Amino acid sequence: MMRVGALVRGDDQSALEVLSLARALGGDAAETYLILAAPAAQHAAAGAARAVVLEGIADADPAQLLAAAQALIGAAPPDVLLIPDGPLFEAVGAQLAGSIDRPAARDVGSVAIEDGRLQIVKGAFGGKAEVTLDAGEGAVLGVRQGAHQADELPQAAPQVLEFAQPAPLLSGRRAVRDASGEDLGRAKVIVSGGRGLGSAEAYRSLREVANLLGGALGASRAAVDEGWASPSQQVGITGQKVAPEVYLAIGISGASQHLSGMSGSKVVIAVNRDDKAPIFAAADVGVVADWQALWPELRRALAGG
Amino acid sequence: MTPHRVVYWNIPGHAWMYLPFAILVIVFGYGVYRRYRVWSIGQRRPLGPLRPRLGRLLRHAGLQSRVVKRRMQGYAHVALAVAFGLLFIGTLVVMLNSDFGLPVMQGAFYLWFESFTLDVAGLAGIIALCVFLWRRYGLKPKGLSRQWPDFFVPFSLLVILITGFMLQSLRIYATHDPWGGYSFVGYALASLWGALHLGIPAALVIHRSLWWFHLLLAFSFLAAIPYSKLFHLFTGPLAIFLSEPTRASGLDSPNLETAERLGANFLSDLTVKDLVDLDACTECGRCQDVCPAFASGKPLSPKQLILDLREHAHTRPSEPLQLAIKDETLFACTTCRACQEACPVDIEHVPKIVAMRRFRAMEEGEIPAGLAEAVQGIEERGHPFRGSQASRTTWMDGLGIHEWEPGTPCDTLLWVGCAGAFDPRAQKAARALANLLLSMGEDVQVLGRRESCTGDPARRAGQEYLYQIQAQQNVELLQQVAPRRIVTMCPHCLQQIKNEYRDFGADFEVVHHSEYLSTALITGRISRAAGGKRVTYHDPCYLGRYNGVIDAPREVLAGAGMDLTEMPRHGTDSFCCGAGGGWAFREEGAPRVNRLRAKEAVDTGAEVVATACPFCLNMMSDGVRAEGGAEVQDIAEILWEQVSSTLVKD
Amino acid sequence: MRAIAFVKSILDPEAPPGAIRFDAGKALGDVPQVLGPYEGNALELAVQIAEASQGEFRAVALGGPEQEAGLRKALALGAAQAMRVDVPSGFHDPLDTARQLKAAADALGGADVYLFGRQAGDWDQGVTAGLFAGLAGLPLVPLVQAAEVAGAGLKVRREIAGGYEEGEIAVPCVLSASNGPGTLLRLPKVKDVMLANRKPIELRAGAQSGAGFRVSDLKASVTSRAGRRIEGDLKAQAEGLAQELRRAIPGIGGGA
Missing domain, CATH: 3.40.50 (Rossmann fold)
Structure with a gap:
């Protein structure tokens, strides 16, 4: 029998999904670990068995998260440890796996145990493909957000462990919020620009569009590399995965890793001058046009309404 | 009595003139040597067949076919060159007569050549110089500078010519020259002296002093040639002779495995031709007038590039060229070769620019953003x-x-x-x-x-x-x-x-x-169409200037039944769309070259702007759209549209 | 300071869709092998750290001969040594990869800074840096956007939600590099490229492990949508688009 565990932070949707998945795979024997921001009390709803409390972990410090995870797991780690893919997995997942000599995988969609062997399906080639892996007898897995249902979980107060919180990873640290101030995660409308815009000046014109539509300003990897946008604005597998009501992609050809990052959007509208751009295959509405020429007309049309 | 005049009349001790002459020869020789020393450090390239080079020399230097492309100053230049050529021959005749004792200064030859023709030449020279001065200081064109050598050179030539006429007139006046009428300018002036009642002794004194002044001024002027832009008298034809006669490439293909340095960062990395070019420039500014980078406000003027390199060669020949030419200048060039096409002495700007770019790109890994990505794309994909x-x-x-x-x-x-x-x-x-x-x-x-x-x-x-x-x-x-x-x-x-x-x-x-x-249209393998729209044609630089294909695309448009209106600049004088030299892949600030060219196209009133290059197609499409103008199409698209619609109708 | 950059060459991630086929657990296609973009970011950081500390860096890759593209690039950028751990091309178990890279790094005498790309764009595993750090017991700085030498350690900038965090870290440590203006890979000088083509790439025999992950299936993922196009001239397109936006986002325009 494979021992299944789950490590989550807080009780957001992705944490509940992973806890539910752990119970589905390991039944009541699933070992659940919770990392909490103080105060701890109201987080009992997550139904985790053990918890530690970290003070002031708003910025998700990797060293403190790793120490907390190691304290929770103790000397006998479960065979399969599930972690929501995202900042927590980024900070501790693989390193924890290495320290307990387990393989690791992330962007995992489905997990199954067949004949005592772990079978996982994950994305590959920038979202162009899906790979099914025979993951052997144990692994640390980053579970893709939204891939599993969050079930009703039993209510039980977790056992809060004594924990000596170590120093943060970086000394003399200073957190800086991006000048862009975009909160893509919560935005209802996202206007994103890519290399097809051709210039920083053209990218800046999107700011006005975002303001008009009451949305946030996103970017493709190319636009970030060009320095037109800041890294926190990047949408994609390795940037932010977003799920707004409306995603307006302008001058983005649609590299698969970008498409994966925005695939959760409700309505996707694409503007690109290349009528063969793959973005159109991922869009609900497509406009084949040069943005610089279209924009003055669009501004007029929006104002005229 | 045979018509003649007394050589060195009224100039006792004229033999003293050989002293300043000797100084002239030394100063002149040293000046040439100084220039030659710089040229000699350049890379030598085989000359190849001489015929095309001589042909070009005859056309561009002998007939000055490029100089006269600008009518007014062009013909003034030809007049001045011919005038001084004749005057120089006239002086040689004097030398033959007095130094070699050949009695050539007499008879009809004396009257019609030595007197009449040289007066015509002198007068033409004066008119040409006045045209020059009026253009530079009256019209003040942007391409011409107005520093003191720019004034001094034509002004002293003018003084030499005027004093020459004065000397002639004083001699005619004082000797009552019976054949004076053949020297009609001097003769007219002589009658002026008469009208002013100038005394003969005074005339003699004025004549004698003026003679020495004229002589010394002329000698100083000759001595100054290798030290000024007048040196183009020699370097111009030399630069023309050394220029790439077929225009096939204009770029050399160095063996990079054995090259001591990749590209050029020192004068010694440039070719002899490149270095001669620097001394051949007359600062006429025609290259700058036609340069798309200059016209769109980029930090490149082909003229200034040559002058900066010249200054570098004359003041710090062993220092790196980077001191003289900045990267923004180097990478501003679209390699359209309009400058080379305009240059009367066939200075080759583009090979120099590419040679220096090679150094920046290969030795230092510096290529402007956008272009670097394009180059990397070629490497990887x-x-x-x-x-x-x-x-x-x-x-x-x-x-x-x-x-x-x-x-x-x-x-x-x-x-x-x-x-x-x-x-x-x-x-x-x-x-x-x-x-x-x-x-x-x-x-x-x-x-x-x-x-x-x-x-x-x-x-x-x-x-x-x-x-x-x-x-x-x-x-x-x-x-x-x-x-x-x-x-x-x-x-x-x-x-x-x-x-x-x-x-x-x-x-x-x-x-x-x-x-x-x-x-295919001529041989009838594609049938001609009729009833096309009004079209103007933009000559791609690499098709027109580089490869001389000017008529073929126009014939295709005619075959498609289109009605062609030309832009002011077309054929080999076409203006770049802004894509060349890697600019197709770079972000260009305003004002953009393509907008300038697009405006010219739109102003013709044509319904369609045709071109024959995919890069021009893109640049012109963007530009013409921004100028609110017509459709932009490749000639193949136009012909196919016309031909296929005819097919349907049949 | 001594740095080791772990580089990986992958099938061009910018290849158009359909250019790569997935068949029998393998990715195939007439697509060039290029240095993975994030591995390029790691390489750039290695160059910067070696330059700033007047130290040196080495480059290590694991895989078949297709990996030499990235290693050559590293040599052209001044790598003191390039090593390929020779294992068959294609998928490789991430834990085993980390183990073998660790052994290779030890064989090279170790380093002060170990640099990885955050995620290779072929199998998108994104775990090698972490596994390596876990095995080696070294701290890991995830998603580094910039790094500079500060005394005996490094001053790094790492990506966090909605911005970045800066601070110092002692060496030895492991960095996973992300993209940004500070990590954009520079162009090698041609002279160095020419010299690099003559330098050797050391081969290290890969261990046969057999354990760990195995590919049991690989298939192209299906993208859905493909909706309608708004046709017509610019004006018609703009009108159509405005209408579409108004329907999807209530209350836009009019300064709302």
């Missing part, structure tokens, strides 16, 4: 269009054109080029061209997946190493394909495969699609 979602064969989906397979023969090979394959706008032009070729029943094939960038953007960016790799691979592949002829859609590909690949063993029959289509 075989094409410069980063981010393109097309494959090499997307454009030809459903056309029924064949991809060449190894081991099969090939008659006509259509070399599509990266733009035709990857750029959405150019793909349409490629499809139109393929349709035209297929409609002719041609056995036309493409290389498809096997095609790779010719390397032109890399070469123009200075990344010669990557270029040479691409060139060698392509030449090898084409030799294997061995097509009967190659048709290119892109003038840059044409320039490479036809001309620049010769250094890598290529010898193919290559034509641009405009040439191929115009021949």
Whole structure:
């Protein structure tokens, strides 16, 4: 029998999904670990068995998260440890796996145990493909957000462990919020620009569009590399995965890793001058046009309404 | 009595003039030596066949065919050159007569040449100089500077000519020269002295002092030649003689494995021709007037580039060229060669710029953003269009054109080029061209997946190493394909495969699609159409200036039934669209070159702007749209539209 | 300071869709092998750290001969040594990869800074840096956007939600590099490229492990949508688009 565990932070949707998945795979024997921001009390709803409390972990410090995870797991780690893919997995997942000599995988969609062997399906080639892996007898897995249902979980107060919180990873640290101030995660409308815009000046014109539509300003990897946008604005597998009501992609050809990052959007509208751009295959509405020429007309049309 | 005049009349002790003459010879000789010393450190290149070089020398230096392209100052220059040529011969005649004792200064020759003709020459010279001074200081054109040597040179020439006439008139006046009327200017002035009642003794004194003044001024002037832009008297013809007569490439293909330095960062890395060019510049500013980079406010003036290099060569010849030429200047050039086309003494600006770019790109890894990505794209993917979602064969989906397979023969090979394959706008032009070729029943094939960038953007960016790799691979592949002829859609590909690949063993029959289509129209393999719109045609630099293909695209437009209106600048005088030299891949600040050219096109009132290059097609499309103008199409698209609509009607 | 950059060459991630086929657990296609973009970021950081500390860096890759593209680039950028751990091309178990890279790094005498790309764009595993750090017991700085030498350690900038965090870290440590203006890979100088082509790439025999992850299936993922196009001239397109936006986002325009 494979021992299944789950490590989550807080009780957001992705944490509940992973806890539910752990119970589905390991039944009541699933070992659940919770990392909490103080105060701890109201987080009992997550139904985790053990918890530690970290003070002031708003910025998700990797060293403190790793120490907390190691304290929770103790000397006998479960065979399969599930972690929501995202900042927590980024900070501790693989390193924890290495320290307990387990393989690791992330962007995992489905997990199954067949004949005592772990079978996982994950994305590959920038979202162009899906790979099914025979993951052997144990692994640390980053579970893709939204891939599993969050079930009703039993209510039980977790056992809060004594924990000596170590120093943060970086000394003399200073957190800086991006000048862009975009909160893509919560935005209802996202206007994103890519290399097809051709210039920083053209990218800046999107700011006005975002303001008009009451949305946030996103970017493709190319636009970030060009320095037109800041890294926190990047949408994609390795940037932010977003799920707004409306995603307006302008001058983005649609590299698969970008498409994966925005695939959760409700309505996707694409503007690109290349009528063969793959973005159109991922869009609900497509406009084949040069943005610089279209924009003055669009501004007029929006104002005229 | 035989008509004559007494040589050195009223000048006792004239033999003293050999003292300043000796000084003149020494100063002149030293000046030439100083210049020569700089030239001699340049790289030597074989001259090749002399005939084309001599032909060009005759046209450009002898007949000054480029100088007279600007009518007023051009003919003034010819007048001045001929005048001083004649006056120089006149002086030699005096020398023959007095120093060699040959009695040539007499009779009809004396009257008609030595007197009459030289007076005409002197008068023409004065008029020409007045034109020059009036243009520089009255009209104040932007291309001309107004510093003291700019004034001093024509002014002293003017003084030399005027004092010459004064001397002549005083002699006629004092000697009552019976043949004075042949020297009509001097004669007229002499009668003025008469009217002023100038005393003979006074006239003699004035004559004598003026003679020495005239002589010393003329000698000083001659001595100053190698130290001023007047040196173009010698360096101009030399630069013309040394210039690339076929214009095939203009760029050399150095062996990079053995090169001591990649590209040029010292005078000694440039060629002898490059260094002679620096001393041949007359600062006429014609290159600057036609330069798209200068016109769009970029930090490049081809004239200033040459002057800065000249200054560098004369003041700090062993220092790196980077001190003289900044990167922004170097990479501003579109390599359109308008400057070289305009230069009366065939200065070659572009090879110098590319040589210095080579140093920056290869030794220092400095290539401007955008262009660097394009170059990297060529290296990694075989094409410069980063981010393109097309494959090499997307454009030809459903056309029924064949991809060449190894081991099969090939008659006509259509070399599509990266733009035709990857750029959405150019793909349409490629499809139109393929349709035209297929409609002719041609056995036309493409290389498809096997095609790779010719390397032109890399070469123009200075990344010669990557270029040479691409060139060698392509030449090898084409030799294997061995097509009967190659048709290119892109003038840059044409320039490479036809001309620049010769250094890598290529010898193919290559034509641009405009040439191929115009021949097909003439031979009737494509039927002519009628009832087209008003069109203006933008000459791509690499087609017109580089390859001399001017008429063919116009014949294609005529064959398509279009009604052609020319822009003010066309043919070899065409103005760049702004894409050359790697600018197609760079972000350009305002004002953009393509807008300037687009405005010119829109102002013709044409309904369609035609061109014959995928890069021009894109640049002109963007520009014309911004100027609120017409449709921009490739000549192949226009012809195909016209021909296929005729087919439907039939 | 001594740095080791772990580089990986992958099938061109910018290849158009359909250019790569997935068949029998393998990715195939007439697509060039290029240095993975994030591995390029790691390489750039290695160059910067070696330059700033007047130290040196080495480059290590694991895989078949296709990996030499990235290693050559590293040599052209001044790598003191390049090593390929020779294992068959294709998928490789991430834990085993980390183990073998660790052994290779030890064989090279170790380093002060170990640099990885955050995620290789072929199998998108994104775990090698972490596994390596875990095995080696070294601290890991995830998603580094910039790094500079500060005394005996490094001053790094790492990506966090909505911005970045800066601070110092002692060496030895492991960095996973992300993209940004500070990590954009520079162009090698051609002279160095020419010299690099003559330098050797050391081969290290890969261990046969057999354990760990195995590919049991690989298939192209299906993208859905493909909706309608708004046709017509610019004006018509703009009108159509405005209408579409108004329907999707209530209350836009009019300064709302």
